[in-house]
Amino acid sequence: MRPQILLLLLFLAVLPLSAIAARGQGWKQIEVVDDPRIKSMGEFAVADFNRKSHAGLVFKDVLTVTEQAAGSEQSTYLLHLAVEGEPPRCYDTVVLAFVWLDHWEVSSFDSKSCQG
Template sequence: MKNKAIFLLLLSLVLLPLYASASPLVGGWRPLKDVNDPHVVEIGEFSVTEYNKQSKSGLKFMSVVSGESQVVSGIKYRLIVAVNDAVEIANAGASKNYEAIVWEQAWLKSRNLTSFKPAI
């Protein structure tokens, strides 16, 4: 009986880390596997379009540079997006990076831009 209890304890100590590392942490930021995934690009385009509406700016989406996602009653995306400013394009300006945070609840067909600021 004692050997069986020790065996089960050791087995759980071996298997627990394997199981825990395979499951995503709720609330923790996870790197995106593919920033060129069409859905990720769509979220990036949405962030720039929504920022332009809110601030009456003329930024042009170029690409998603990097990103993370977080599970929170939906999915929150924190993306670094490369954009060009319409005014600076005329002056041969280079693209700039911005950090965009978008909260998406796909089952409600809802997206909300919660933050958009120059990336540091």
């Protein structure tokens, strides 16, 4: 990948996180995890992971979700996801939601123990 594109992607990934840190807002637990938007976000994160890593994970469910808003233009979501498989596997993913772009971006996707 060209260095300019890598630098731009890094900038786009860090900018929202620095804005959140500057505001000092805390995380808020979202109680309604079966909201269609939250489910779509989980499906998006799994599909993004599969595309980038050539994995074959199958989205099953959002177990928990917390949100950290950075104004009305963007939010950061931490989703604890269950995926199908034997044994069942879970992942934590951080999804940046840019309201003004109607765009989601996955900033991390890590294997975690299944709980909740």
